[in-house]
Amino acid sequence: MHMKTISGASVRCENLRKTFGAVKAVDDVSFEIGGGEFVTLLGPSGSGKTTTLMMIAGFEVPSDGDILINDRSVAAVQPRSRDIGMIFQNYALFPHMTVYQNVAFPLRMRGREDQETRHRVRVALETVGLTGYDNRFPRQLSGGQQQRVAFARAIVFDAPLLLMDEPLGALDKQLRQRLQLEVKRIQRDLGVTVIYVTHDQEEALIMSDRIILMNDARIAQMGTPSELYDRPVDKFVASFLGESNMLHGRVDQSQGDEGSMTLNGRVVTGQVAAGLGAGDPALLVVRPEKIHLTDGHSDMRTNRLSGQVLESIYVGDHLRVVVGLEGGEQLVVKHPTYFGGRNINIGDIVEVGWHPADTRILRES
Ligand code: ATP
Numbered sequence: 001m002h003m004k005t006i007s008g009a010s011v012r013c014e015n016l017r018k019t020f021g022a023v024k025a026v027d028d029v030s031f032e033i034g035g036g037e038f039v040t041l042l043g044p045s046g047s048g049k050t051t052t053l054m055m056i057a058g059f060e061v062p063s064d065g066d067i068l069i070n071d072r073s074v075a076a077v078q079p080r081s082r083d084i085g086m087i088f089q090n091y092a093l094f095p096h097m098t099v100y101q102n103v104a105f106p107l108r109m110r111g112r113e114d115q116e117t118r119h120r121v122r123v124a125l126e127t128v129g130l131t132g133y134d135n136r137f138p139r140q141l142s143g144g145q146q147q148r149v150a151f152a153r154a155i156v157f158d159a160p161l162l163l164m165d166e167p168l169g170a171l172d173k174q175l176r177q178r179l180q181l182e183v184k185r186i187q188r189d190l191g192v193t194v195i196y197v198t199h200d201q202e203e204a205l206i207m208s209d210r211i212i213l214m215n216d217a218r219i220a221q222m223g224t225p226s227e228l229y230d231r232p233v234d235k236f237v238a239s240f241l242g243e244s245n246m247l248h249g250r251v252d253q254s255q256g257d258e259g260s261m262t263l264n265g266r267v268v269t270g271q272v273a274a275g276l277g278a279g280d281p282a283l284l285v286v287r288p289e290k291i292h293l294t295d296g297h298s299d300m301r302t303n304r305l306s307g308q309v310l311e312s313i314y315v316g317d318h319l320r321v322v323v324g325l326e327g328g329e330q331l332v333v334k335h336p337t338y339f340g341g342r343n344i345n346i347g348d349i350v351e352v353g354w355h356p357a358d359t360r361i362l363r364e365s
Contacts, residue, residue, distance in 0.1 A: 008036035008193035009070050009083075009160035011056065016065035018051050025051040027217035029065075033195065033210075035160070038187055040196045042204040043214035044240070049197045052214075053163050056195065058082050069161065080109075082161075085154030085192075089166040093138040093149055099125070100134040103152045110157060124152040127186055144175045151183065155190065162187070165197040180206055201241050205229065213237055233273060235362055238285045245291070245331050247284040251276050251361060259361045264327045268303040270359025281364045289334040290358035293321065293344060294351045302356055307331070309348040319344055323352055 011033040018026040026048040033039045041049040054060040056067055058079030067074050074082055085106075093102045103124055107117045125131055128148040138146055147167060154162055167183075168176045184207050187194050198204055204211050205225040213220045213228060221228055221237045232238035238246070249261045251272065259272030261284055268284060276282055286303075294304070310330065311322035319335040321344055331352055335344060344350070 006158055006160050006190050006192045008034075008191050010035045010068075011161065011193065011195065012068040012071070013052070013056070014066045014068070016052065016055060016067065017063045018048075018055060018060060019063050024217045026055070026062075029214075029217075029219055031212055031219065031222055033193060035193055036191045038184065038194045038196065038207060038209045040198060040204040040208040040211050041214060042198060042201060042211050042240075043220070045199060047214040048217040049199075049214055050165055053165055053195060053197050057084055057086060057163055083157075083159055085157070085159035085162040087147075087150045087154045087162065087164045087167045089169040093146055093153075095138050097137075098134060099130065099136050099138075099141070099149050102138070102149055103156050106153060106157045112157075120156050121152075124156040127155065127190075128152045129182075143171050144179060147171065147179065151186075155186070155192070160192060162192055162194045163197075164194060166199075167196075168203070169198075176203075183207070205241070213240065215240075230358075231271070232285065232360060232362070235283060235285075235365065238283075238360065238362065243288055243332065244285050245288060247325075247329050247331070248364070249282060249284060251278055251280045251282045253278050254361075258356075261361060264305055264325055266305055268305070268359065269356040270303070270361050271357070272361040273363055276361060276363060283362045283364055285360040285362055286331075286354050286358055288320075288332045289318075291331060291333045291352050291354045293323075293333060293335055294353050302353075303359060304351055304353045305331070306349065306351050309344055309346050309350055312344045312346055323350060 013029055013031050016026055016029045029052060041052055043049055051060060055062050100121055103121045104117050107120060125133065128151050130145065130148050130152065168179050180203055196207065208225055210222065210224055211228055212222045215236050221233050228237060229241050238244045247263055249263050252260045252262055254272045254277055257271050258269065260267050260269045261282060263284065305325055307323040307325040309321060310324045313320040318337055321333040321335050323331045323333060325331060333352060
């Protein structure tokens with residue numbers, strides 16, 4: 001397939017703020033996105049994702065701060081002159097226009113000549129896998145096909161920056177997963193910068209080079225999917241992305257980024273959050289898939305606690321085991337079912353073990 005490479009735009013937001021009356025929708029948000037990066041704004045409903053995107057698009061005016069595209073402030077640039085392609089969940093196609101006319105629209109607005117338009121529309125439709133659909137109307141297309149047309153319309157004028165707000169939100173899960181990979185592939189092939197809004201953490205993990213996780217109008221953490229998943233900086237990040245076990249206690253000691261806590265009379269060690277010191281109340285955070293069930297002998301992992309199996313549920317590729325600890329707290333363990341494994345029965349006394357590198361010691365709140 002013919003692919004052209006675009007030089008993706010860089011985007012820098014500096015101390016962005018947006019208030020609507022008394023509501024702080026975006027509060028001192030700063031980040032930098034490199035050309036050709038796929039960055040997702042992720043976060044719960046109302047955390048400020050869409051407002052941030054709308055300010056970059058130019059449809060909302062920041063209350064404070066600045067936005068630079070390719071190192072130039074766009075404060076005085078009208079939305080239509082920002083050269084940004086956009087795809088929204090509800091950014092409907094023009095119903096009275098054919099697929100061809102829809103995709104050609106941005107080129108007509110820019111006064112491009114007919115021959116160039118025909119060529120570009122053909123390439124864009126080919127890119128999204130809709131060759132031959134030129135004369136259909138949107139109502140004659142499935143939801144997934146309509147979203148592909150919207151995508152073709154966004155890339156047809158070689159915009160160096162695409163903004164997408166929940167573009168796959170209306171589609172069923174299977175189609176959504178297929179299009180996630182497709183959008184990602186096209187983005188990589190084109191070299192275009194994408195800023196993508198979703199509240200779906202799995203989608204963000206799959207698609208993004210980096211994730212900006214927002215909470216309450218601010219950035220909670222920014223980093224690669226594995227940085228956020230493996231090294232969450234706080235309780236919000238640990239609980240928003242994936243499943244986490246959290247045990248309450250106090251810090252015994254901390255040195256650099258290593259620290260320890262005592263739980264049920266046993267010392268456990270891990271990576272401690274900045275600023276936490278001896279005596280501070282803290283949460284020990286460990287992912288269910290990092291914990292092993294041991295019989296007390298076969299495992300050399302350093303962090304260990306003992307307890308009793310309260311629940312063991314077969315989930316196909318793993319057993320979901322709930323272990324009640326001596327102190328009354330519970331741990332969820334994903335116990336793989338390959339190579340037969342050992343049987344885990346309710347009531348069994350077990351040891352759970354995991355590695356200090358998979359352990360985070362975080363602030364209580
Ligand atoms: P969602 O995932 O639900 O779309 P979001 O993270 O995109 O949420 P925003 O749409 O950016 O969140 O909204 C952030 C906050 O700003 C919310 O409290 C919202 O109610 C408020 N808000 C957004 N737009 C306006 C507006 N035009 N007028 C008043 N308040 C607004």
